[in-house]
Amino acid sequence: MIAKIDQLIQEFDKVVNEPFNATLSGQERIWFLVYDPAEQRKVSLRMGEFETSTLRAGKKWQAISLKDCFPEWMSNHDYRDAYFTNPEYIVDQLEAEFIPFAIQFLKKKLESIEQDSDTLIAILDVSSLFGFARLSEILKNCDRDFKGRLLIFFPGEFENNQYRLLDARDGWDYLARPITI
Incomplete structure (x- = not known):
C-alpha cells in the first residue's frame, strides 16, 4: 500500500503540471494541500519533493514560513x-x-520575493497562527499580493467545501482549490 505522503505528492504533481490559468481571481489561485495533522513531520521531511515537482513542471518555487509571525509581534509588544x-x-x-x-x-x-505568473509560493507553518488568528482572515486580505499560485500547506481537513485547520476550529468556505488524498 502506498503511504499517505506519497499519495499527497502524486496528487500535487498532477495539479502543478496543469497550465496556470491567468484569468482566475486571487482566491481561486490559492491551493490548499490538505493533510492529517499527524502527518506534519512527514510532510516537512519531504518538502523538497514538492519543490522538485514544481520545478519539473516548469514553474518557479518560493517558500514563506509563518512560524515567526506571532513571536515577532509579541517580542515588539x-x-x-x-x-x-x-x-x-x-x-x-x-x-x-x-x-x-x-x-x-x-x-x-510576498512583496520581498521575486515572482511572476509561473511562480508557486508555498506558505508553510500556518499552524503557528492557530489560536491567535484565523487563516481565512489573513488570506482574504492578501489574495491580490501574488501573481502565480499560493500553496497553503494545511494540516487539517477539507469536507463539504469547508476547511478546518488542525481539525479543531469551525471551518470556512473558500474558493481555493483543495489538493487531498
Missing part, C-alpha cells in the same frame, strides 16, 4: 511581559493588533 503573566489579557489585542500585523507580515513577505 509593549505589554508582552504582562501578557506572559496574565495571558487572558492578550485576547483583545489579537483581533485589534495581531491580525493586522499578520496580514502585513504576509504582504511584506
Whole structure:
C-alpha cells in the first residue's frame, strides 16, 4: 500500500503540471494541500519533493514560513511581559493588533520575493497562527499580493467545501482549490 505522503505528492504533481490559468481571481489561485495533522513531520521531511515537482513542471518555487509571525509581534509588544503573566489579557489585542500585523507580515513577505505568473509560493507553518488568528482572515486580505499560485500547506481537513485547520476550529468556505488524498 502506498503511504499517505506519497499519495499527497502524486496528487500535487498532477495539479502543478496543469497550465496556470491567468484569468482566475486571487482566491481561486490559492491551493490548499490538505493533510492529517499527524502527518506534519512527514510532510516537512519531504518538502523538497514538492519543490522538485514544481520545478519539473516548469514553474518557479518560493517558500514563506509563518512560524515567526506571532513571536515577532509579541517580542515588539509593549505589554508582552504582562501578557506572559496574565495571558487572558492578550485576547483583545489579537483581533485589534495581531491580525493586522499578520496580514502585513504576509504582504511584506510576498512583496520581498521575486515572482511572476509561473511562480508557486508555498506558505508553510500556518499552524503557528492557530489560536491567535484565523487563516481565512489573513488570506482574504492578501489574495491580490501574488501573481502565480499560493500553496497553503494545511494540516487539517477539507469536507463539504469547508476547511478546518488542525481539525479543531469551525471551518470556512473558500474558493481555493483543495489538493487531498
